[in-house]
Amino acid sequence: AQSVTQLDSHVSVSEGTPVLLRCNYSSSYSPSLFWYVQHPNKGLQLLLKYTSAATLVKGINGFEAEFKKSETSFHLTKPSAHMSDAAEYFCVVTLTDSWGKLQFGAGTQVVVTP
């Protein structure tokens, strides 16, 4: 079985400071991992994905994430937060050797203050 845990339900950062959203997963197989962003009352947009290629993955809007197998982590970072980054972020895991049903984390709400 696989699962995904987002370690922070809320993160508050000041504009221009770094953002770190933490995600740990458990999987019996080689996982594929994704980060999605959701703005209020909107659908989800893919930020980036890891699929067993490079362990450092770059995504849209300046976000990146690093896959660390030894730590079973896939933390999302951004060097400098922008007001438009205020949203909810979901870490998602799926298996690569069967039908890829997505397992969603509970989400991290990001607040950006001026």
Place this chain on the structure above:
Amino acid sequence: DGGITQSPKYLFRKEGQNVTLSCEQNLNHDAMYWYRQDPGQGLRLIYYSQIVNDFQKGDIAEGYSVSREKKESFPLTVTSAQKNPTAFYLCASSIDNWFGTGNTEAFFGQGTRLTVV
């Protein structure tokens, strides 16, 4: 523009009433999915369909029904058997049913907010 269209954006249901949420995609994707979103619980899979005329139950299918008569359409009916239907519903699609192959991703609609009145 290609994408997924969900309608309506807001829907109100009376007790004991069935309602149908629409999901249409023009991305030529084979696989389609319905998720339910509640605060603090992430997204939970209701039903999924890997191909036309076929669909499977997800983790929380009780009180819901779907059909997949056309590739581009995957409507979700919330029946009176669903005791707590108030939630945000998201439809998604992907090129195929293998999220983990590296060459596919899930595309989401803008959601339908269902409220029981």
